[in-house]
Amino acid sequence: MVSGELQYPAVGCYTAVSALKRIHRQAECRLLTAERLATQAEVWAGAPAPREQLDALWHDLCFNQFHDILGGTCIKVATDEALAALGRVLHGATEIADDAGRLIGARVDTQGPGGSVLLFNPFPEPFAGYVEYEPWTDWQGWEDNGWQLTDEAGQPVAHQLIEADAALAGPRWGISRLVFRAELPPLGYRLYRFARAEDAPRDLPRSPEAPPSPVRADATSLENEHLAVTLDPASGAIVSCVDKASGLELVGPGGWNVGQVLEDTSDTWSHQVQSYENVVGTFGEASITVADTGPLQASLLVERSYQGSTWLQQLILRAGERQLIVRNWLHWQGRWQMVKLAFDVAVDSPASAHDAPFGWVPRPCNGAEVPTHMWMDVSGEARGRPGQTAGLAVLNDGKYGCDVRESMMRLSILRSSPYAYHIPHIIGTKQRYDWIDQGLQEFTVALVPHVGDWRDAGVVQAARALNYPVTAITTHSHAGSLPAQASLLELEAGELELTALKPADDGDGYIVRLADRHGRGGAGTLRWLGQAFPVACRPFEVVTLRLTRQGEAWRAQACDLLER
Template identity: 35%
Template sequence: MCMKPKVYFVANSHIDPVWLWDKDEGVGVVLETFRRVVEFLKQHEGAVFAASSAQFYKWIEEIDPELFEEIKRLVNDGRWIVVGGWWVEPDCNIPCGESFIRHALYGKKYFKERLGVEVDIGYNIDSFGHSWGLPQVLAKSGYRYYVFMRPNPREKDLPSDVFLWEGPDGSRVLAYRLPTSYSLTGKRIVREVRRLVSSGRRTILILYGSGDHGGGPSKEDLEAIRSLTGEIEVVHADFHAFFREFEDRDLPIVRDELQHHARGCYSALSRIKKLNRRAEISLLEAERYSVMCELLEGSSYPLEELRRAWRRVLFNQFHDILAGTSIPEAYGRVESELGEAMSIAQDVKLRSLRLVSRRIETLGRGIPVVVFNSLPWRRVVPVEVELSWGVEKPVVAVDEKGCLVPSQEVQPSSLVGRGRVRLLFLAELPPMGYRVYWLKPGDVDSDSDLHVADNTLENSRLLVGFDSGGKLFKLELKKLAWNALSSTAGRVVYRDESDTWSHGVEKYDEIIGEFEVLEWRIVERGPVRASIEVESRYGSSKLLETYRVYTGMPYVEVVADLDWREKHKLLKLHFPVNVSGPRAFYGIQFGVIERPCNGMEEPSQGWIDVEDGELSRGLALLVDYKYSFSIEGSTIGVTVARSPIYAHHDPYRPSGALRYRYQDQGSQEFAYILYPHVGGWSASRIPVLYEEILFKPHVLLEYPHKGELPATYSLLEVGESSVLLTALKKAESGKGYIARLFEPLGKEQWTTLKIHATGQEIRARLSPFELKSLLVRPEIPLVTEVNLMECSTT
């Protein structure tokens, strides 16, 4: 006898807390929907309901504690299923990898403490694509399963609805792509079930209930399901029962990212993406410096303060917020909350650094400046400090031995006189620590490898050249006499009539113009930095780019100030790379992925590399706050501005009789680095260089005073390797510290974590792209490996 197809039915109500409405309305939708669902479950004994997002439950606990208690009873009865376990359902392309970890850490902690639930079902059903780095985060956070819907079958071919999803490091979760909408209701349930059964599927899970603006399941939905009982085996059960059907099967393995859907979301509303990244970095720095302060100065780590800030950031990584697809009125609140998180982080950071610096011996030699490094390796880096200077003689910098360090005065930020000067100097910093420099009157050492002419910038490693029209045409790696550019770089404008998401768009390919250079001029001549400024225009838009070369540095830095006034257009910076047989590599969360050089718009965590597979050389582009890239042949493109209408969704078309608000209008600043290199991305340590772009030194002007701490000190270092430290924080238990290591180069590495403040030294092996979290307790010599939830792995 032929068995009927088995269909699992789970009620749900996908809720966008912000989208075509603001957060105020979104909170009301959550409250109303959850109340309605509780009544539904009381009236219909067989049904089960699933809901994600710790933030939703926290709102209910705070606003309607009686409703929260009813939900808790339903959870205990197995009728209300907590899924996801993250703070919200975020965008899964733009947040940094550590943000994904914090979604799980704070979300799962909340559900465990408040509802007694250990969530193991990952759940991002509406996110616009899923980074290949997610399987490792999920598996090491205690997840066994992952449920998603996008990309749909037209956008991404998968071997089956259920498969093993394997990340770059080899971590796996059992994944299920919903074969139809997560918001099926009424007769549509019947139509979709029959369609799926007729396609040959024998075991299916269906989510039903109205969503986006809440709503949930209804009596009519259950009647529609009952009408199918003669055709299928109807099962009302949670996701675990469904996944158990597949656990013993020989399932296909997908070793790939789950892309693409809505490629315009990689670039839409760049100011929110910039605020998000600034908040992420500010919090990670605040954690590191708080650990430094607690170990060196004894002040308590502000655990709850930083948790609160992280929760603000995590909420605003919700996919319709961070992707840039919500209404303009919603973003004022978003900016305030991300600003609040940054303010908390910056206050914590400043307090920590000031508490440390007051204990450093800073007497003698001049005005003391303490330069802090949050990265766990030694680095030589240009830093700037501005101060009041009432002396005619130039200001110079010296180290603790009295030795002059390379420096030059640059333009101060103010134009009010009062003797303000700004000094740029090269700081050689110890791993995760600080070094004191002193500023005093002196004669500048002008000896340098920098040379600047009307159309060239040069140091001992690079020659940067501009043609007669002011366009960049030469980026020569001197030791190879190789120009990394095959032709001039461009500032190219594309037509973009697509909606906010760029639905149906795989690549932007209609070029309609280019910024024309108006003028260029030399603005700095060394000895630390030489710069040429290039001003260009397109229509009503202006772009000011400052190309900078530093003494001894292997890259050119470009600082850009864009005033964008275009509508339904897109600006890409083009860099044609002088390689044959190009290969393209993109940095992603906890990994690197190679993609075809086909011009398609792709997400990245800020860097891409185009290299010559045979000659082993290439050009890397590293950008802060930009996430959308393309590589056509050997030409790198980075999307820096895009101006669709806010919250415009196909097939609806703009009316000529109405006014609309457009994204990315006005001024924005960003910076990028062009790094020509010998060897591939891994041998050239591109991910390590990108860390140095993100985590800049912090400079404090001090006053001369006694102290028990030396003029230079290293708290911690990761030695003998290129292993990254993605987090250094207090453990959530309040006992000990979490040091999280990541292998970024795709090869096995041994590393030594040396904690100078406690005298501990840990030797660790990391496999390619492996995340490893260590619990360090100063009072216990033994270091414990823990998972991402900070629980022991043994």
């Protein structure tokens, strides 16, 4: 029995080959989502879940978790094969999820003008958050041709046009991209409709006048109801983030979103290294452009450079949200260096917390390079406000290395050593080297500042939402037996989270896996097709249940992780 942390013999493995880390995260999360959608399709559409295909994809995913593969320390040709294999997992899981959504969509009554989209919520709690979607309007411009977005009852849904993916739009034609706040039932779906106003029934309301926008952007700031964020125009770093309700300044003197470049002459594994200390420069010479100005989303494009490498970020703040989304496109050309994104939190007596499978881990703020998963947090006593806890959580969609020294939290972005370079090899005795993490690095982080304990700020839920996006299935108008919205499973237990919903391997029912979210334990109610079952977890406990039909009712029975 091991109690506490394991040793860290090769801390460079948490970050080496960033593309491999991100596609692994995407494949893993998409496969879990596919299982949930396959379960819904089996229940609602009578379509047998593709168990053999799911098993094969899990096999490929787990095979590529071998320590030298996922650690990024293989030779380049093996790493390229792993990237292709994980791409196959991601694509296969996406196909399963898409097929399941279409099987359900074919049975939903979508009759009405225009087109429609079914949004599937992967979580067992009600979802209220933003969705980006590109509706098909037969090349018609959205505003010029009077297109509207409504819910299943025909009520207008507030939305904003943002930049589309394709670079082909003209003044009156093209593909439009919308961002809107969707409200979805627990682990289920809801229909939204897009149609031209002239095609809608005349008794339905037209889109109301938009209220004054709570979001704004200018050359160096973003603001909504909850946060006021200020950037330094020269460096592009965040120099202020004020929680408007409390008036607290949450940015320390070191700033946030600081792109640090560090010397890293260690081997691919970083053998004998415990921390990365030598900062040799920062990304700067910022160019800041206002990209969106509301009413729902305000954003800035920030481009910075360092010795021939360029880093473009989009900082996004949305109405009603308490998080700042940071999308990243980093073109890296360096060698023998690593890049970190640094955040100095304005707190004293800091403590750090890190996401881990089925829980979280507290760690000392001593600068050691450590692993994390979807989030990390630094909290402490707010400066100038004795007794008040505050902090910052940094969420990510595919990074695993980090460090915290006192109040400075840093997410490791990339390393640029040679592939499979292992001491005591002498550099230069080989004629040619392949270098890792060259070229484009694409990833997203989200910043969740909070006043109070991180466990009460929705940090875990926000990290899961970043990594498990809503699935959108576009449909046409047709009759159907299923309603415009439905829920399969609901979990009413604030301290617990769903970690798996899948068809049982032996074909007998469905497997539900729950875990304690915060280490505090908790109890609540699990609702499956409206039938209620009491559930409980001790601190950091994982509970697995098998749901089977007994006549007209369902039965929930505890089993182990092997479904026995």
